[in-house]
Amino acid sequence: MRRIRVGTTQLESVPEPKYWHLKTVIGEALDSDFSVGEILPNERDLAARFGVARATLRQALEQLELEGRLQRRRGVGTTVAPPRMGVEVSTTQQAWPGSAQDAWQSFDCAKAVPPAAVARLLGTVAEEETYTLRRLRVTHGQPVAAEQLYVPAASVPELSAIDAPPGTARARAVLRELQRLELEGQDRAVELGSARADDAKELDRLPGAPVLLVTTRYFSGGRTAAVTVATYRADTCRLTFGASGDVEISHHDQETRRAS
Amino acid sequence: MRRIRVGTTQLESVPEPKYWHLKTVIGEALDSDFSVGEILPNERDLAARFGVARATLRQALEQLELEGRLQRRRGVGTTVAPPRMGVEVSTTQQAWPGSAQDAWQSFDCAKAVPPAAVARLLGTVAEEETYTLRRLRVTHGQPVAAEQLYVPAASVPELSAIDAPPGTARARAVLRELQRLELEGQDRAVELGSARADDAKELDRLPGAPVLLVTTRYFSGGRTAAVTVATYRADTCRLTFGASGDVEISHHDQETRRAS
DNA sequence: GAGTGGTCTAGACCACTTA
DNA sequence: AAGTGGTCTAGACCACTCC
Numbered sequence: 170m171r172r173i174r175v176g177t178t179q180l181e182s183v184p185e186p187k188y189w190h191l192k193t194v195i196g197e198a199l200d201s202d203f204s205v206g207e208i209l210p211n212e213r214d215l216a217a218r219f220g221v222a223r224a225t226l227r228q229a230l231e232q233l234e235l236e237g238r239l240q241r242r243r244g245v246g247t248t249v250a251p252p253r254m255g256v257e258v259s260t261t262q263q264a265w266p267g268s269a270q271d272a273w274q275s276f277d278c279a280k281a282v283p284p285a286a287v288a289r290l291l292g293t294v295a296e297e298e299t300y301t302l303r304r305l306r307v308t309h310g311q312p313v314a315a316e317q318l319y320v321p322a323a324s325v326p327e328l329s330a331i332d333a334p335p336g337t338a339r340a341r342a343v344l345r346e347l348q349r350l351e352l353e354g355q356d357r358a359v360e361l362g363s364a365r366a367d368d369a370k371e372l373d374r375l376p377g378a379p380v381l382l383v384t385t386r387y388f389s390g391g392r393t394a395a396v397t398v399a400t401y402r403a404d405t406c407r408l409t410f411g412a413s414g415d416v417e418i419s420h421h422d423q424e425t426r427r428a429s
Numbered sequence: 430m431r432r433i434r435v436g437t438t439q440l441e442s443v444p445e446p447k448y449w450h451l452k453t454v455i456g457e458a459l460d461s462d463f464s465v466g467e468i469l470p471n472e473r474d475l476a477a478r479f480g481v482a483r484a485t486l487r488q489a490l491e492q493l494e495l496e497g498r499l500q501r502r503r504g505v506g507t508t509v510a511p512p513r514m515g516v517e518v519s520t521t522q523q524a525w526p527g528s529a530q531d532a533w534q535s536f537d538c539a540k541a542v543p544p545a546a547v548a549r550l551l552g553t554v555a556e557e558e559t560y561t562l563r564r565l566r567v568t569h570g571q572p573v574a575a576e577q578l579y580v581p582a583a584s585v586p587e588l589s590a591i592d593a594p595p596g597t598a599r600a601r602a603v604l605r606e607l608q609r610l611e612l613e614g615q616d617r618a619v620e621l622g623s624a625r626a627d628d629a630k631e632l633d634r635l636p637g638a639p640v641l642l643v644t645t646r647y648f649s650g651g652r653t654a655a656v657t658v659a660t661y662r663a664d665t666c667r668l669t670f671g672a673s674g675d676v677e678i679s680h681h682d683q684e685t686r687r688a689s
Numbered sequence: 690g691a692g693t694g695g696t697c698t699a700g701a702c703c704a705c706t707t708a
Numbered sequence: 709a710a711g712t713g714g715t716c717t718a719g720a721c722c723a724c725t726c727c
Contacts, residue, residue: 184722221697358668410618411616482718
C-alpha cells in the first residue's frame with residue numbers, strides 16, 4: 170500500500186495491508202496505554218482517528234479479538250480483555266465424564282440420533298438413537314464451554330429408558346451408569362470451529378464465533394463407549410494438558426530480537 | 430432480516446444474518462453437489478447468483494474456510510478442502526524435541542533474546558539470550574506447522590557457542606545436547622492465534638490466518654529446560670492427543686435430531 | 690492480459706444495551 | 709433516546725497466478 174522512496178528511486182514496496190498495520194499499532198497501544206477492562210473509543214471515532222474506513226478498522230479489531238486481546242459487546246463497546254484463562258483438559262489419570270467434581274454441570278438429557286460424524290466415532294449404525302447429554306463448564310463464574318455427550322444405549326445396558334424422564338435426573342442416571350464401567354482408555358482431538366447457534370447462546374457469544382472443538386472418545390469393553398464434543402470459547406480459553414494451568418502465558422508479543 | 434407473516438400478523442422475526450444463512454446453504458451444497466478438490470464459481474458469480482453483495486458472500490466463505498471446508502487461494506480460486514488431517518501432538522511417552530524421527534526438520538539456529546512471554550516461561554532474566562531454533566513440520570508433503578524452540582544456554586552447558594556457526598549445524602548440536610539431559614516432565618497448552626508474517630510465509634498462508642498455538646514446556650533438573658511454540662495451520666489440522674490420528678472425523682454436520 | 694481472491698471505501702440500516 | 713457494535717451494499721483498486 171505504501172511505497173518508500175529515496176529520491177526518485179523506489180527502494181522497497183511495502184504491500185502490508187492497512188488493517189495489519191493498524192492491528193500492530195493498536196496492539197502496542199493496548200500494552201502501553203490501556204489496562205484490562207478499560208473501554209476503547211468507539212469504532213467510528215477510532216476509524217476517523219486513524220483515517221480509515223470503519224470496515225478496515227473493524228478488520229483489525231476482529232484480529233485482536235481473535236487473539237484474545239479485545240472483547241467486543243454489541244450495544245456496549247470494546248474493552249481490553251484479561252489474559253486467557255488456562256482451562257485444564259487432560260486430567261492426568263483418565264476418568265469418565267461426570268466423575269468427582271469435574272467443573273461441568275449437566276442440565277439435560279434426551280435420546281436422539283447423533284450427527285453422522287459422531288455416529289462414525291461411536292461405530293453405531295446410522296439413525297440409531299443414543300443418550301445425548303448436554304453440559305456446561307463454568308470457570309471463575311464464566312461459562313467457558315458447552316459439551317454434548319453421546320452414550321449409545323448399548324453402553325449402559327442396565328439403564329432402562331423408563332428409569333427417569335428426560336432432563337437432569339436422567340442425565341445423572343446416565344453418568345452414574347458410566348462410572349460402573351471399566352475405562353480402558355481415552356483419546357482427544359482439538360480443532361478450530363465456529364459456534365453453532367445453541368452453543369453460542371450458552372457461551373454468551375454470537376453464532377459463528379471461533380471456538381475450539383475438543384472431541385474425546387472413551388473406550389470400554391473393546392468398544393467406543395462414549396463420545397463427547399466440547400465447544401470452548403477460543404477468545405477466552407487456553408486449553409492446558411498437564412500442570413501448566415496455573416502459569417501465566419501471554420503471546421501478545423511474539424517478536425524475537427535476533428543477535429547472532 | 431426476513432420477517433415471516435401470516436395474513437397481516439407478524440408471527441416470528443428471523444434476524445438470522447444473511448451470511449449465516451448463506452453459509453448453511455453453501456455448506457449443504459458442498460456435501461451434496463461437490464467433491465474434494467473441485468473448484469467453486471468465483472466470488473462475483475456466486476454473489477450475483479445469491480443476490481448479495483460480494484462482501485456478504487465473502488463473510489460466508491470465510492466461515493467455511495475457518496471450519497476447514499474450503500480452501501481459497503489468491504489468483505487461483507476457491508476449492509473444496511479435504512477433511513482435516515489428524516496431526517499427532519502428544520507422543521504418549523514424553524521425549525525431547527528432535528528425538529528419533531519426529532516429523533520435524535530443523536533448518537536454523539541463532540542466539541537471540543526471546544519474547545517476554547517465553548522468557549517468563551523459561552524463568553530467565555529479561556534480555557538474556559537463548560538458543561533459538563526454527564523447525565518445520567511436514568505431513569503428507571504439506572507444511573502443517575512452524576515451530577520456535579527456545580533453549581537457554583544454561584540448559585546445555587557443554588555446548589560452546591564456538592562449536593558451530595549459526596545454522597543447521599548448530600541446530601543439530603543443540604538438539605543433540607538436549608537428548609543427554611533427563612526429561613522429568615512436560616506440559617502443553619493449546620490456544621487460538623493468528624499467523625505472524627514469517628510463520629504465514631512458511632505455512633503458505635496469508636499473515637493473520639488462524640492458527641493453533643501449541644506451547645510446550647520441558648522440565649529437567651527442577652527447571653524449565655526448554656520451551657517450544659508451535660504454530661499449526663488451523664484450517665488443515667486437527668491436533669490429536671492419543672491414538673485417534675488415523676480416524677476420520679468430520680464436524681461438517683453438527684445438528685442433532687431430537688426424539689424424546 | 691485475463692481472471693482470481695484480497696483490500697478498502699463511504700455510506701446505510703439494524704439489534705442491542707444503557708440511561 | 710442515544711450510543712454501541714453487527715450487518716450489508718455497490719462500487720473501486722490491488723496482488724497474485726496462469727495462460
